[in-house]
Amino acid sequence: MKTKGRRSALPVLAALALALAARVPSAMAEAAEERMTQGKLAADLGDPRAAEQLFANVAADAAVPATARAEALVRLGVVQRSLGKTEASAAAFQKAMHSPARDADLTRLLTLAIAGVAPDRMRWASQWSNVRLASRPGVANGQLSIVWPGPGPKGVREAFPATERVTFDLEDVPLIFFLHHLMTAWRPDDKTCPTCKWPGGRIPPGFEHWPESYQPPAAVQRLAYVVHAGVQGFRGEDINDPRTARVTVKVSDMPWNELFENVLASNGLGFVLEKDLLFIARVEDLGAFERIRGRAYGGPTISLNFLCGQLPVVFGLFRDVTDLWIVPDPNLVGSVTLVIAERPAMQVLDLVLVANDLVATPVEARDAKPGTTGLRIRRRIDVKGDAIDLTTLMR
Secondary structure (H helix, E strand, C coil): CHHHHHHHHHHHHHHHHHHHHHHHHHHHHHHHHHHHHHHHHHHHCCCHHHHHHHHHHHHHCCCCCHHHHHHHHHHHHHHHHHCCCHHHHHHHHHHHHCCCCCCHHHHHHHHHHHCCEEECHHHHHHHHHHCEEEECCCCCCCCEEEECCCCCCCCHHHHCCCCCEEEEEEEEEEHHHHHHHHHCCCCCCCCCCCCCCCCCCCCCCCCCCCCCCCCCCHHHHCCEEEECHHHHCCCCCCCCCCCCCEEEEEEEEEEHHHHHHHHHHHCCEEEEEECCEEEEEEHHHHHHHHHCCCCCCCCCEEEEEEEEEEHHHHHHHHHHHHCCEEEECCCCCCEEEEEEEEEEHHHHHHHHHHHCCEEEEECCCCCCCCCCCEEEEEEHHHCCCCCCCHHHCCC
16 A cells, blocks of 8 residues: 555656746746846836846846847846946847847847837838947947948938937837927927927827927027928828838937937938938938929028928918919829928929929919919829929029
């Protein structure tokens, strides 16, 4: 009976051992998660040294899942950077980048930690695996930068030597809205432009934490600018459409021009700066500006501030200002984002056309005053060489 009793206990002991073995990884994972949570809390409460120790422990624990160790490395790099441990921070970021567990989410966390920006999930899905780390040119203490896929913008920091420090915490907001707010001064009491609502609505979700005290650098405020409609991501009218290009911005005390460069580069954007006129577009659309570069315009001047202004409304405004008979094709859709102060109306109209890949062609001005010029607004792709040169109008 005793022998039988000992034998019958063996399966029970084996089952208990298996159950305990199964619980060990789970217990380790729970312990790692607890240390990670404690590290985040310490960082949030302003205790970077405690956070550093907790994140370092998780990152060095071979029993912890690789994904958790990689995340801990990124958070360790952020904390060490705040402590002035630049080389150690760079080493932690590099280890995270080369982790076999690095995926789209971990890479996004890494880019937000270093560059402070990340594009929307649709763009990110095809981009994240091609993101790289590099040492900053001319910096000897190990600081890193994100190298984004594609050609990207050229000469941003030389063209915009604005190094004023900025702080933003915005999650997945429309890219065009962010660019407009970043570039446009907040002037609620400006009486010189009754039609300008500075800087535009902050109604879309995500802008609740926009810092109302923010003002762009003085040199940026002096610029006129237009954003190509392709930046929006599609040609519809609804800015909340899921196809709309979006951006996440999480920076603290970052130089303005560095942030601007990262926003452009992460979204495949570039720019043309001609004197005090800035044109922002996807890199593949920058050539559109060459159609009007260096042109001289006459006629009355106009000031406009449009944030995703719909084309029918915009063309109606030009009819009122210029007395031109402007007839857009009925199938045209798109929007206009620009800030212009006291520029010839024909130049601004040309900028609107270029920003939407449109041209003006002659049309009979029906029901208009005798001698009125008629302009038909059409997609450039549909026109065969009969576009009107707007510099010849309103001399």
